[in-house]
Amino acid sequence: MGIAFSSITLFFSLVLGVVAGGIAQQQIEHDKGQHMALMAEQLTNELDRSLFERYREIQIIAEFEMVRGLAQSRADRRPLLDRLQDTYSAYTWIGFADEQGVVQVSTQGLLEGVSVAQRDWFLQAQDRPFVGDVHEALLLSHLLPRQADQPPLRLLDIASPVYDDQGERLGVLGAHITWDWVEAVAASLLDHSTASNQEVFIVDAAGHVLLGPQAWQGKHLGLDSLRQAQTQSEGYTIERWPDGQRYLVGFVSSQGYSSYPGLGWTILVSEPVAIAFSPARALFWRILLGGLSLGSGFVAIGWIAAQRITKPLLQISAAADQIREGNRNVVLPPLRGHNEVTRLTEAFSQLMANLFAQETQLRQNNAQLERQLEDRRRMGQSLWRSEEQLRQIVDGIEDSLLLREISSGELIYSNHRFAELYQDVVANNQQPGAWLQYVHPDDRGWVAEKFEAELQGKAFFNDEYRFVGADGHIRWIWNRSFPIRDELGDIYRYVVIERDITELKQATAVLQQLMAGTAAVVGEAFFQQLVQHLASTLEACCVYVAEHRVGEMHTLALWSEGQLQPNVTFADTQMPCAKVLESGFYRCSTQTAQAFPANAFLQQLTVEGYIGVTMTNAQGDVLGLLCVMSTRPLRDRIDYIPILQIFANRAAAELERQRAELALQKSESRFRLLAENVKDLVCLHDLTGRFLYLSPSCKSLLGFEPEELIGSNPYRQCHPEDRPLIRPQFQQAVEHPSSGPITYRARRKGGGYVWLESLVKVVYEAGVATYLQVSSRDITDQVRVQQQLEHDATHDGLTGLPNRSLLIERLNLALKRVQCDDEVNFAVLLIDLDRFKVINDSLGHEAGDRLLQLITQRLGTAICGIDLAARLGGDEFVLLLEDIEGLAAAVRVAERILANFQTAIPLGSQAVVVGASIGIVLGDRSYSDGMDILRDAEIAMYSAKQNHQLGYVIFNQAMHEQAFQRLALENDLRLALERQELTLRYQPIVNLATGCLVGFEALVRWQHPEKGMISPVDFIPIAEDTGLVVPLGAWVLKTACQQIADWQRQFPGAAILKMSVNLSVQQLQEANLVAQVQQILADTGLAGHCLALEITESMFVADIEAINGRLQQLNDLDVQISIDDFGTGFSSLSYLHRLSVNNLKIDRSFVSNLFESQRNLNVAKTIVNLSQHLGLTTIAEGIETPEQLQQLQALGCQLGQGYLFNAPVTQAVAETLLAELNVVQVVKA
Known part of the structure; x- marks a missing residue:
């Protein structure tokens, strides 16, 4: 029975714990969720209402008349903005931007002159007010004072358009509210309404946290609560957050306020579920543990104890049902004893007390929210005070x-x-x-x-x-x-x-009347009319104008007693005249005579009102006085001083004009005497520019009589191209007298133009410009010389073509066009003439110059329109082809040029055919400098010269890399000569009939420390192009001669051997070549007949007589001369018999292809026969097979070399050969 009751007790305990815990959890979720949603709603409403107030404020401020004035001025309006900022303290910055988006005026001068045309607030506020979302202010962060440890400055933008009277937009009034303000609004509402374990978040429309705990700042939240806020605006939910915890979340979506649509923010109030529902879980576990304890006791106590336990449990269950139904007055009856049931009942009672206490706390929180609503009402009163302050400002205007x-x-x-x-x-x-x-x-x-x-x-x-x-x-x-x-x-x-504006109208009428009465007169009549009209208009008894002289005043016109009076002179110390001179003006509205009892004149006229102003010139010097006196008091409503000051200034100008006129009359005779006796042209013009006077030199300079041009417009005499230029220059000279001379072309009467250099001077009278004085001299000769110098600076003197300087300028202009327009194409063709040096050296420099001029004419026919042909120097030309269709068009031009060059060019009695190598580059945006284009065109040209049969090559990037590699190789080659990285290989030369070794050919090799062995094919052309071949050749010659001399001394059988060394064109042209060879022979002790120098037959074309003379000098030293690669270059049969040569070498190209065509065999046979007829020795190169050897033996070729006998060998291998035999064995295949 005890076990049964124990099981029943456990069952009821579990059910009761689940039910009570569930009820408590649902009640907590509902109460807390509602409360947290209410908190979020209060914060949302407060933020929306506060932003709406700023939204309306900026609109109201933008409609003020004083704000419209911001478009016209700056410094005097800045205090207005500063006062507005003081009135509306929420704003960190206020500024006005014009229609172009440039800030014209702002608080503290921040951002003035800065363009905000691309800022969101300026773009969005073109037609209506705008409130922008929060963002970081990078520029203002540097301008506004801020502590180093403060977070980045974040702002909300508020802006409104500003319109003029006609509804036209003048610009945009913008303001910034710092994020600190938003945080302050939130803090004022939340400081006392949130529990310590609750957090508040402001999340923008994209889901990023704007306000919240530091760890969540700026993070993106993809929460269900945010999605629900978009559909049901407000509520609460339980969800899992990115940190893995589950939270009870109250949410509200911002809906704006009144006409302000809001920024789409969502306000979240969160609390971890573990904390929020902890009371419900505690109730569940207490009931469950109590049930377990009771169940265990029933086993021992039995049926009677079960009866006593069951009843209290049923009472607890009934109490839980009443709580769920809303009854808060439930009280469990007390139990006696200290058993588990009693403790369970006490625990349940304590849990109910805790729940009721939390409910009481929630009510208190609601009361706190009500108080915060009262705070909002007080903030509304603060807004009313702001509006009242604005109203007082408006009432303060006039x-x-x-x-x-x-x-x-x-x-x-x-x-x-x-x-x-x-x-x-x-x-x-x-x-x-x-x-x-x-x-x-x-x-x-x-x-x-x-x-x-x-x-x-x-x-x-x-x-x-x-x-x-x-x-x-x-x-x-x-x-x-x-x-x-x-x-x-x-x-x-x-x-x-x-x-x-009644008084203004009256003053204007007075002014117009006075102006009409004095506008058309000058001189003494002006002063008389002035005092007469002032007396009539102002109802004055006395008016006078007086000139200030040393210590006295002299009247220029005096009106008194209704008529003009004779002029008088009086001391300048008489009052009130002295007061006028002292301060610039003096006014006495009434009782003037009483104020100056010592002045008899005032007493005689019984003057009541007096006003006087000084007459000053433009420099501020006092020239005199204008005074008005009346027998009646002056009217206070009319300010006479500005009116009198206008006419005082006019009187001062007239007085200075009269003085200047007198001075001009005195100087005019001196001027005419000077102007009529100088060679330069002297003219006077009125302010519109028309001629008033021309000196007699006009006849000799322009061919016109002075009378023919007086009254005419001088610009009609200028060259049409100069007129648009000299008009602003003359205007500049008038406005700024320090301007320099003006240069232009003037028309002569008989035709043609003369260059004039003119200086302009403005002549002033009484501080007013009256006419212009222009002095001009003839600079035609100087201009022509200058133009020629400028032309010569940018053009080639021989051909007249643009030079490198002008070409680079045009290339850079073409590049700018390409940068601006993708559809623009241009190409550069760099042309290098082939064999020009040969022609220049053989036919003379005069013929070479004539050839370049004829080439220039032919290139001119290949271009059109804005294309440009230029000469870089020597035999290099460049064509700039603009606005071409593409690369194909440039290639067509290159092919036309090459075809044109195939036609012979007559040079005196001879005709020559000149070839060309052309490098082509297509201009594009990858280039930034014209020099880079020329560099690449030159790379392509050298490629065409070396490797291609077409005559032209189109540049590609690989060539650029090759050029860099070539440059690096050139630098390394220079160092190789210094570091002794070069070495020689020796290829045996044998007698084909006997097989005996007769000598070696010295071949240079380069062992690079990093790149290994470099072929002569790669570095010999670089050495020839850079001139390094001369020191390189000298080193090879000396080293080879020293080696063969050493071998002859070391090996007796080597005494008859010869050493063959190749000579380059540059070495052969060296004036000291013979002396150098002679010195090397002497230093090494080598006999001349043991040295053979190999040259190519193309060397003879340049200057055969000079070359042959040098060869003859070498023959005199017993040095043998071999023509290398005979038959591959220029045809030399016509002059071969005249040359001092000893050997002809058959090129390897004929030997290796000996059996491939009958032509190659015939060439080899011809060379052998020619050698035999001329008594020369024939040497075959590149013998590689026994069949080639047999054929050459059959043809009668005496000597040969090639891999059939041996490859080029090192010094050590050569010495081995010399030590073993005097005959090189034939290497079997």
């Missing part, structure tokens, strides 16, 4: 300001100046259009039309009209209206600003 509704015209607001301006006239007429009845009848019609257009939002204006007051007095009103737009850019109200 103009009347009205705010009316569109359509109805209802008066929304007016400042105090409105009532002061219109007094009781409009105040008693509340209807929108009632004020029109007080508009002057002549203006009422058009003003009514304008008013109606304003009501319809169609037009706003800036104009003047007359207003008839209640006293019948007519006043002039200046009126300006402009629209106010809502957040969608629609006009819903408009502002009217009005100003009383």
Whole structure:
């Protein structure tokens, strides 16, 4: 029975624990979830409302008249923005950007002059106000003071368009709110409403954390709560976060506020599930553990104990049901004893107390939220105070300001100046259009039309009209209206600003009357008219103009007692005249005579009002006074000083004009005497430029009589191409007298133009420019010399073609065109003439120069339009082909040039055919400098010269790499000569009939320390191109001679052996070659007949007589001469018998192909026969097979060399051969 009751107790304990725990968890999830969602909602509403307030503020500020003025000025408006920033402390920065996006004025001058045209706030605020999402401010971070340990400056952008009176946009007013402000708003709401284990997050529309714990800042959250917020706006859920924990999350999606749409933010309030549901889990485990304890006790206690345990458990279960139904007054009856049931009941009671305490805490939190709502209301009051402060600013301006509704015209607001301006006239007429009845009848019609257009939002204006007051007095009103737009850019109200300009109109009328009376007169009549009209207009009893002289004043015109009076002179110390001179002006509105009792003149006229101003010139010097006196007090409402100052300035100018006129009359005779006796042309012009005077040299210089040009426009005498240039230059000379001379071409009467250099001087009278003085001299000869120098600097003197300098300039221009336009193509052809040096040396330099000129003519026929032919120097030419279709077009030009060059060119009595090698480069964006294009064209040209039969090669990048490799090899070759990296190999030469060794040919080899053995084919052409072949050849010659001499001394049988050494063209042209050979023979002790020098037959074409003379000198030393590669170069049969040579060498190309064609066999046979007839020895190169040897023996060839006998061998191998035998054995295949 005890076991049964124990099982039942365990079962009920488990059920009770699950039920109670589940109920508690559901209740906690609901209560806490609701509370956290409510917290998120409160924060969302607060942020949206706060951003809406900023949204409306920036729109209202942008509609102020004072803000519109930002488009016209800068420094004087900056304090206005600073005051606005002080009023609206939420803003970190306020600035105005014009239509182009350049910040014109801003608080603290930050970002002024900087373009914000690509900033999001400027682009989005073109038509309506804008609030931008949070972002980091990289530029302002450097400008605004900020602590080093503070996080990066983050801002929200707020902006609104600024419109003028006509609704045209002037620019954008922008402001920044720091993210600190958002954090402060959030902190003010959340400091007392969140538990210590709850966290608040602000997440943007893309899911990035904007506000939250430091570890989550900037991270991306892909949460279900964020997705649910987009569909159901607010709620709560349980979800797993990226850190692996499960959280209870309350969420709300920002929906904006009023017309502000919001930024799409989502507010999350989270708490770990383990913490949030800990009370429910504790209840479950306590019930379960209590049940286990009770169940164990039932085994021992039995049926009676089971009865006592079951009843309390049922009471606990019933209490849990009542709690689930909402009953918070449940009380478990107390149990006696200290058993497990009692402890279980006490634990359950404690759990209920804890749950009820948490519920009480939630209610307290709600109360806290209510208090925060009250704080929001107080913030609204703060906004009202800000608006009231703005209202006071508007009331502080001097103009009347009205705010009316569109359509109805209802008066929304007016400042105090409105009532002061219109007094009781409009105040008693509340209807929108009632004020029109007080508009002057002549203006009422058009003003009514304008008013109606304003009501319809169609037009706003800036104009003047007359207003008839209640006293019948007519006043002039200046009126300006402009629209106010809502957040969608629609006009819903408009502002009217009005100003009383009656006094301004009166002053203008006085000024116009005075101007009309004095505009057309000068001299003494001007001063008389001035005082007369001033006296009449200002109702003055006395007016005078006086000139200031040393210690006294002398009147130029004096009006008194209704008529002009004789001029007088008086001391400048008399009052109030002295006061005028002291301060620049003096005014005494009334009782002037009483103020200066010692002045008899004032007492005589009983002067009441007095006003005087000084007359000053442009330099500020005082020239005199203008004074007005009246027997009546001066009216305070009219400021006479600006009016009098205008005419005082005019009087000062007239006085200076008179002085200058006198001075001009005195100097005119001196000027004419000077101008009419100089060779240069001297002219006077009026300010429009027309001739007033020309000196007599005009006849000799231009062919015109001076009278023919007086009154005409000088620009008509200029060359048409110079007119657009000299007009601004003359204007510059007028505005800046320090400008230099002006150079241009002037037309001569009989035709043609002469170059003139002119200096312009402005002549002033009384500080006013009156005419121009121009001095011109003939610089035609100097210009022609300068033009020739400039031409010579950019052109080749021989051919007249552009030189390298002009070519590079044109290439760079072509590259700029390619950079700007992908469809533009151009190509460069670098042309190098073949055999030009041969022709130049053989026919003379005069013939060479003539050949270059004829080549220039032929190249000219290959180009057209804007193409350019240039000469780089020597026999190198360049063609620049612009606007071509592509590479194929450049190739066609190259082929035409090569075909053209096949035609013989007549040079005196001879005709020559000149070949060419052409390198082609297509210009593209990969080039940045014209020099690089020429470099690549030269690389392609050398490739064409060396390896191709077409005559032209198109550059590719591989050539560039090869050129770099060639350059590196050249540098290494220079070092190789110094480091003794070169060595010689010796190829045996044998008698074909006997097989006896007769000598060696010395062949140079290069053992590179890094690249290993380098073939002569790779480095000999580099040595020839760079001139290194001369020192290299000298080293080979000396080393080979020393070696054969040593062998002759070491091996007796070697006494008859010869050493053959190759000579390059450059060595043969060296003037000291013979002396060098003679010195080497002497130093080594080698007999001359043991040395054979091998040369190519092409060397004879340059200057056969000079070359043969040098060979004869070598023959005189017993040195033998061999013609290498005979038959492969120029045909030399015609002059072979004249040459001092001993041997002919059959080229290996004929020997290796001896049996492939009858032609090769015939060539070899011809060379052998020619040698026999001329008494020369024949040497065959490249013998590799016994069949070749037998054929050459049959032809009668005496000597030979090749791999059949032995390859080129080292010194050691050669010495082995010399030691063993005097005959080289034939190597069997």
